[in-house]
Amino acid sequence: MAAPKPRVKVPKKASKGEVITIKTLISHPMESGQRKDKKTGELIPRQIINKFTCEFNGQVVFTCDMDPAVSANPYLEFNAKIEDSGTFKFTWVDDNGSVYTTEKKLTVE
Amino acid sequence: MAETTIKYTMMAGIFATSLGGAAWAGGPADDKLVIDDELEITTRVKAPEGHPLDEVISGWHYRTDETRALEADSFQNPGMLYVERGEEIWNTVEGDAGKSCASCHGDASESMKGLGAAYPKWDEKAGRPLNIELQINKCREDNMQAEPYKFDAADQKSLTTFIKHQSLGMPVRLDLSQGDMQAWWDKGKEVYYRRTGQLNMACANCHEDYNGNYIRADHLSQGNVNGFPTYRLKQSAMVSLHNRFRGCIRDTRAEFPAAFSDELMALEVYVTWRATGLSVETPAVRQ
Numbered sequence: 001m002a003a004p005k006p007r008v009k010v011p012k013k014a015s016k017g018e019v020i021t022i023k024t025l026i027s028h029p030m031e032s033g034q035r036k037d038k039k040t041g042e043l044i045p046r047q048i049i050n051k052f053t054c055e056f057n058g059q060v061v062f063t064c065d066m067d068p069a070v071s072a073n074p075y076l077e078f079n080a081k082i083e084d085s086g087t088f089k090f091t092w093v094d095d096n097g098s099v100y101t102t103e104k105k106l107t108v109e
Numbered sequence: 110m111a112e113t114t115i116k117y118t119m120m121a122g123i124f125a126t127s128l129g130g131a132a133w134a135g136g137p138a139d140d141k142l143v144i145d146d147e148l149e150i151t152t153r154v155k156a157p158e159g160h161p162l163d164e165v166i167s168g169w170h171y172r173t174d175e176t177r178a179l180e181a182d183s184f185q186n187p188g189m190l191y192v193e194r195g196e197e198i199w200n201t202v203e204g205d206a207g208k209s210c211a212s213c214h215g216d217a218s219e220s221m222k223g224l225g226a227a228y229p230k231w232d233e234k235a236g237r238p239l240n241i242e243l244q245i246n247k248c249r250e251d252n253m254q255a256e257p258y259k260f261d262a263a264d265q266k267s268l269t270t271f272i273k274h275q276s277l278g279m280p281v282r283l284d285l286s287q288g289d290m291q292a293w294w295d296k297g298k299e300v301y302y303r304r305t306g307q308l309n310m311a312c313a314n315c316h317e318d319y320n321g322n323y324i325r326a327d328h329l330s331q332g333n334v335n336g337f338p339t340y341r342l343k344q345s346a347m348v349s350l351h352n353r354f355r356g357c358i359r360d361t362r363a364e365f366p367a368a369f370s371d372e373l374m375a376l377e378v379y380v381t382w383r384a385t386g387l388s389v390e391t392p393a394v395r396q
Contacts, residue, residue: 005193009184027190030345072345073187 004028004049008090010104014082022054022062025075026092026100032068051093052076057086084108135328136321137170138177142390145183148278154386161317167387168330171321172396176342180394188270188340188392191347195271198264204255210268213252217275225273226281226389229378231288238293238378241269242349243369260368266347270338273391281335281384290378297379300372306363312380327396332357333384334377336393343396350377 009023026049033046046068053063062078085108092100142150152167169177179185199210199217214220229238232247239247242265246257258265285291301312315324316332323329337350348356351368354376358365366372 005190007184007190023184025184025187025190027194071342073190075185075187 004092004094004098004100006090006092006100006102008088008102008104010088010106012105013107013109016083016108017081019079019081020106021077021079022088023075023077024052024054024090025073027073028092028094030068030070030072030074034068047095049074049092050095051091053091054078054080055089055091056080057084061088082106082108135323137166138172138174140170140177142167142169142177142181144181144277150278150390151280151386151388152390154280157382157385160383160385161313162331165333165384165387166320166331167335167390167393168333168395169336169390169393171328171330172394176394176396180390186340186392186394187345188338188347188394191267191270191338191340192274192392194264195267195269195274198268199271204249204253206252206254208253210248217272221272221275223276223279225276225391226279227284229374229381230284231290233288236289237371238288238290238374240350240369240374240377241272242351245269245272261349261352266338266349269349270347270392273338273389276389277391278388280386280388281381283378283382283385285382293375293378294382296371297375297377300376301379305358306361308361310361312357312376331383332380333387334380335384335387336390336395338391339393339395341395347392 004027006024006026008025011020014020028049029047030049031044031047033043033048035044036042037044048068048070049066051063051065052074054061061080064076066074086106088104088106090102090104094100137153142152144150150167150169152169154165156162156165169180179187183189196217202209202212210217225241228244229240230244231237232239232244235247242258242260245265245268249255249257258268283290285294304311304314312332315329320329320331334350337353338347339353340346341348349368351373354373355365355368
């Protein structure tokens with residue numbers, strides 16, 4: 001598969017005090033490090049997304065560590081209570097050091 | 110600053126092992142598939158004339174509650190990642206002619222709409238039916254002067270998924286009056302009912318005689334193909350129809366024919382006809 005691509009679903013608008021649902025998905029093979037290459041018999045090195053963080057205006061909303069049992073294309077869903085307008089920043093950290101990020105703006109009305 | 114309350118759900122694709130769910134009671138689950146609360150998908154339909162079953166039922170009904178829910182939300186459906194990748198390929202120039210799919214076909218949501226519901230189609234020049242994978246390869250060779258995809262190349266699966274997805278919700282309908290399609294249908298039917306392998310099983314044994322029952326831990330469906338290429342949780346990837354054919358044949362402990370061979374193409378024609386009237390679900394999500 002091509003380079004990991006994050007997808008995020010956040011409402012564009014919310015009312016003050018509203019609890020919104022945030023959905024995230026990233027394309028990633030989540031290679032566990034336990035599988036062998038069928039041709040050579042060698043172990044395929046582990047390469048997974050090991051950490052996910054969601055921040056809102058710089059404050060951490062939700063974060064988690066991931067381990068090799070999480071399957072490919074990890075999907076995360078969580079809620080946040082909204083008091084102000086601002087920007088959500090989403091970060092996925094790959095074992096190989098790559099960091100994938102995306103941002104979403106939300107307006108309180 | 111936002112005050113936050115946190116609840117999270119982690120959906121790792123390990124539903125195959127999850128317990129519970131109405132599906133364990135056997136038979137198709139009583140449920141309706143509506144994608145994103147908008148698009149109603151026909152998953153049960155009266156069988157066409159000459160069909161051995163009374164009702165054609167999508168494989169969606171035979172999966173667990175959790176797997177069915179994945180397909181009902183296009184955001185959660187991991188197959189949509191491959192649709193997006195397919196769209197990139199659609200717009201990427203490749204080959205000596207300096208063309209992309211879009212150079213000739215433009216906007217896929219218009220030019221490819223309905224196409225996936227009507228393939229395989231008869232190809233006069235080849236003298237045989239072509240499925241979408243082979244049609245793509247033909248286009249790549251003749252028009253783009255690019256290398257044809259090898260069977261199950263990642264790009265082949267993504268592009269096929271993208272093209273078939275343009276027919277999402279449209280009923281499967283084959284035109285058997287084209288060329289010799291009827292003869293291929295006959296041949297496919299013969300393959301479907303022919304017992305093979307050390308286990309001496311035909312497609313019909315599981316998918317016609319015993320659908321709704323369990324073969325060990327696997328809930329047997331009618332084996333309809335309206336959702337292919339399908340995102341299979343077991344593989345965490347898209348699975349093409351001919352890959353699935355070969356997997357099933359392998360499980361009967363038979364030697365399996367090559368992908369896109371006459372035998373499997375005939376089978377594709379026949380089983381696509383068996384799914385007549387069901388909506389295209391590509392990318393469907395299965396166990």
